[in-house]
Amino acid sequence: MNADTQRRWLRWIPAAAVPAVVAVGLLASGATAGSPPPPATPEQVLALAAAHTARQFSGTMEQSSDLGLPSIPGQALGAAKGSASFGSEAALLELLTSAHTAKVYADGPARERVQVLDQLAERDAVRNGSDLWTYDSAAHAVTHATLPSTAAAAPPSAAAVSPDQLAQRLLAAAGPSTAVSLAQPATVAGHSAYTLVLTPKAAGALVASVRIAVEAQTGLPLAVDVYAKGQDAAAFHAAFTQLTLAAPDASVFAFTPPAGANVTQQQLPSATGQHRQATGQHAPAAGTSQGWDSIAVIPADKVPAGLKDQPLMKQLAVPAKGGRVISTSLFTLLLTDDGRVLAGAVPAAALEAAAAR
Incomplete structure (x- = not known):
């Protein structure tokens, strides 16, 4: 977790509560997938999440939404998508209207891969050091960009939002006007987790509450559910369904354009623009x-x-x-x-x- 992200979590926590992350970690170390994590305060769980160092993992995640929009599956986007770019407006609309399953891999901030599994097709976003690749098997199209050596993370994918990314963005948008509490512990993808509940105090906001499942041992966000006012089911859901906290094989991050694929070289925005996008400014x-x-x-x-x-x-x-x-x-x-x-x-x-x- 980079310094900016950690500051976003820590701004919620009274200074006196920060050392409690050590106690939480010691208590949680005895938790197993079959038993709930020990009791904790909201401040302790926030501190645990702020200090999480789960940078090596692989797993499968699901994402779904119930926003009141008609479903627009990937096949229907066709020419509207136009390229393998995961940042296109069409890809964003698909994210908001269709369910997705994705495989995710991480080995530190400079080696990441997301594979979105569409029907009879897949889309990939891969960062391997300074190389950033996207691939759309349906369009047989590849994009490649070279990241500056100072880049902290690859540009976020609009086709799949991990629970960690989503939790960071939600916390960046919130602040003192939010009530923070704990619900019953949960088990997510075989991992014991605390359930952090964020409730906006702003009367004019459409968001009723947000639930974040925080892995009891590492602090990694495992699931995020966003609830809208007047709606019982989660309006947006992202969660791991399978998770292994270990470094994936290095071959996962090695990408070679398939034979015959249309490869496009892309110029990334300036470092300042990337920073603003990543921090949600x-x-x-x-x-x-x-x-x-x-x-x-x-x-x-x-x-x-x-x-x-x-x-x-x-x-x-x-x-x-x-x-x-x-x-x-x-x-x-x-x-x-x-x-x-x-x-x-x-x-x-x-x-x-x-x-x-």
């Missing part, structure tokens, strides 16, 4: 607060060209005051007539009011 709209009810505003000149005219956007967006809006149980996206994009875990009316300021 955004510019809030005037008059809005940081936290669960914050609103991100993308100026018109920063919005990808032709975004509003994409068939998938036209399919999901409906007319709204000052533009078109995509509404889900967890977040709302407003594409204004003047070309801006506003987004947040708030109702459409909040975005419309922020756009009019």
